[in-house]
Amino acid sequence: MSKLTPKILAEQARIHGLLVEIYPGNRIDLDANAEAVLWVNSQKELVSAIKTLRTETGLQMDRLSDITAYDNIDGNDGPKRFIMVYQLYSMRFNVRVRLKLGLAENESVPTLTSFWRAANWLEREVYDMFGVKFEDHPDLRRIQMDERFVGHPLRKEYDIKDRQPFPDSLPVRIATRAPAIGQE
């Protein structure tokens, strides 16, 4: 943890304080690196938070680093099924802020393509892997898997070895699935 310089740690503390000021009602965590994690409660709040974080002079989160999600099927991080994670980076202060939003199974999220073009493929990947739909996305289709693939691989109920060959790639000899050591 102390691999970061004191200057960066001080900036992170300042940003954390500023976020607590701007969003007094929201849950703000600190992760293992003392980076701020801001939980937003709804899709509208997400868009307004992105706008504020981009323009606020003390924050200036101008680069989108990553959009991803994880499956909250055990309910550890709230009642909703998926947690969307947005990583923002401030090129001026060199500090990261993470935004998290809980999503139920069939809910959709507004797209961030209008803010950053980087969001385009990142959101397509979240759709491909989790099935989360993005409103107003210019091109929402599968990016990693084949178009005919059924299911979303990174969901917890998808078995890792569940291969889906298609008729034009149907193997002639299909390998049998050996059970892993210790697998129930």
Next chain:
Amino acid sequence: MSKDGSAGFIPTTLEYAVKWAQKNSLWPFTFGTSCCGIELMSTLSGTYDLARFGAEVVRFSPRQADMLIVAGTITTKMSPVLRQVYDQMLEPKWVVAMGACSSSGGIFDTYSVLQGIDEIMPVDIYVPGCPPIPEGLIHAILKLQDVVQSGSDRPKMHRLTRAEANDAMSFRKGTDESLFDDSKPLRGQ
């Protein structure tokens, strides 16, 4: 032809000469996908020169190559591409499965990786390693040269019966009936 049926002097020498020429001029089609592709490039570069063994001309056109080196992981999305490249190559052709991923899926036993290219094409030489060091690939090419010289038969692909295919994909039974439609022939038959 002599009394015991063995062929005379001239046909065997011609066959020997043809095979000698073929083995010493195997032109590779380097189907490099992932990490093994980098080691393949190392093998082709100056330190471990594959060109000394005749593989000088690296042709990126399947019509002009006779050895297909599949280096890297082949996913189910990529397998029709690989199969098409293999089909376009002209006989005689040989296939080298370089690395663990193309031999058997390697460390990736997941939902999108083909567990070995021998699921879709017959393979002559398997090169173990992840990735195999360039000396390993050169050893494999030399072994392939022995195979070419001796003219041994292409290993036969095991053609699945419909029952075996149903059995292997039993975890998918009942989901997509068209895959198990008996009126359509199995691919490859």
Next chain:
Amino acid sequence: MIKDIRTSLLEERQNLSDFYNPQVMINMGPSHPSMHGTLRVMCRVNGEVVEDATCEIGYLHRGIEKLGEAKTYHQWIVYTDRLNYCSALTNNIAYVMAVEDLLKLEVTERCQWIRVICMELSRIIDHLICIAINALDMGALTCFWYLYHWREEAYTIIEAMCGMRLTTSYSRIGGMSYDLPDNFDSMMNKFLKGLPKSIDDVEKLLSANRIWVDRTKDVGILTKDECLDFGLTGPVARASGVDFDLRRDRPYYTYPELDFEVVCGVNGDVYDRYLVRMEEIRQSAHILAQCVKKLPKGPLWVDDRLVKIPAKADVYNNMETLIHHFKIFMEGVDVPPGESYNCVEAPNGELGFYIVSRGGPKSWRTRVKPPSLLLFQSFEYSMKGAKIPDAVSILGSLNIIAGELDR
């Protein structure tokens, strides 16, 4: 019979506009004559100019992130090599840093210096291969042979360090798998003496070369704002003038003590990216020379019993150490719940590992933030209006590694 075919074909033609339509769909398929890996670009070409392009990825999607949930933290180190396979050491170290953040471990000084050495060495080899392939695509084959020789020399050093050339799996949680070999100083000095001369040779061949300059200057320009919009980092962004380097701006490990310069370009074209990478190789060599001098002696492993892998001699002779070793590898290291996001300056850009842990030996979600994904997305945009040979130059300069793109 031919007459019948001809008459039937003539009837099918509706109008001549299909022939006079100058737009052609070209598919630079997943199997293509450059060694960039499995990328697919479909373009609509008018004459020689690309009007529109779309890229398709996923031909090397191996499910590495899903495997992160199925394997223990140590077992997954092996998969990190296969992400950016041109600079495997960086991926190993970046991942292990994220896990150590979760465990609240601080590695020893010697370990930090060794990790910096590994990251800079892998930066050199990744830039070498990028320039070599870029030149190869444009026909400058000599540079490929020159630069590849130094890649082999670096491979010999890496093989002496950890036993494997390419897929190293060198780092472990809390330390490194092996200490540096005894003759490391002399090997590294020999390497650092010869490398700049070769880089100068290649620069003499390329930088003032009329053909190279014509093919790379003002090709594939990305402005500063576009870089920020696409979220690009690394040499491509620096060539466009974005003065950002994680090693200087958000330093980690021993980078604050090292003296190096961040190389920035002006135009953002392929020529600038090539120059930025060449200069970064020289800067990395300079960093390596400093590291070799400053490398301290001392313990390699962190002093935490639950994480430190015991020495092999003890494992073979001592029963308790054997059981301890067994427990660390079979049951896995118990990581407390939490999450951590660790970014390093990989040769391609900002490489991030985001790990969500719910306790236990396996992670709940491991996410790799790949720089290549954002770079390839900008390729779709750079292609518009470029000619097809220019598209090949641009692709080579972006350094797309398919393993990282698709995971």
